[in-house]
């Protein structure tokens with residue numbers, strides 16, 4: 736279990752995350768849904784150790800979390816310049832020599848012997864996903880994993896995340912797209928005003944989607960209608 740207790744984070748005294756407590760279980764896919772600037776990336780970066788833990792507790796299986804427990808897919812993955820896709824994966828393979836690069840690439844179909852600089856954004860995303868699978872960490876955090884992926888890759892990655900959860904991972908992803916989250920997740924947590932709202936469970940997704948569409952989108956479109 737991944738446990739966040741009273742997690743609080745500020746950027747220069749501006750609060751972004753306020754007293755977040757949640758328990759996330761093995762074998763489940765969790766979605767974090769929040770508007771732009773809600774703090775999704777900050778939350779992932781604090782859990783992944785990219786931002787220091789200012790206040791609160793982060794435990795995995797009852798012990799203080801280690802960065803080696805976590806695989807983190809950034810919204811826009813960073814790659815060293817002048818590196819090929821194969822070299823990137825070989826670096827990850829040091830941690831998991833059993834990872835079969837060529838077999839996995841039969842699925843992702845990337846030009847692994849070209850420089851990553853020459854890849855499209857979607858290709859870079861696929862490479863970063865391969866890297867994360869290779870690391871094979873028990874907790875996988877994915878910030879907007881579907882951005883830049885084509886439809887087929889989108890569907891594949893969605894099912895892959897379910898498969899990884901079924902094989903014992905804790906998967907946490909963010910997306911702006913409700914439809915995507917409700918397809919993949921077991922539970923969705925809204926993040927707003929620095930706090931996680933009540934969890935929405937799969938059995939309530941349909942009902943919640945109706946309400947969500949009405950409250951958020953209709954309000955915005957009514958306002959736009961007045962302004963046009």
Ligand SMILES: Nc1ncnc2c1ncn2[C@@H]1O[C@H](COP(=O)(O)OP(=O)(O)OP(=O)(O)O)[C@@H](O)[C@H]1O
Pocket residue numbers: 746751769770771772773774775776777778
């Ligand atoms: N390095 C930083 N320094 C100061 N403030 C920051 C920094 N990074 C993010 N913020 C602020 O923290 C808040 C949360 O940002 P964050 O990127 O976590 O949101 P998000 O939910 O991931 O947004 P989006 O959906 O647009 O990606 C925003 O108000 C943002 O301006």
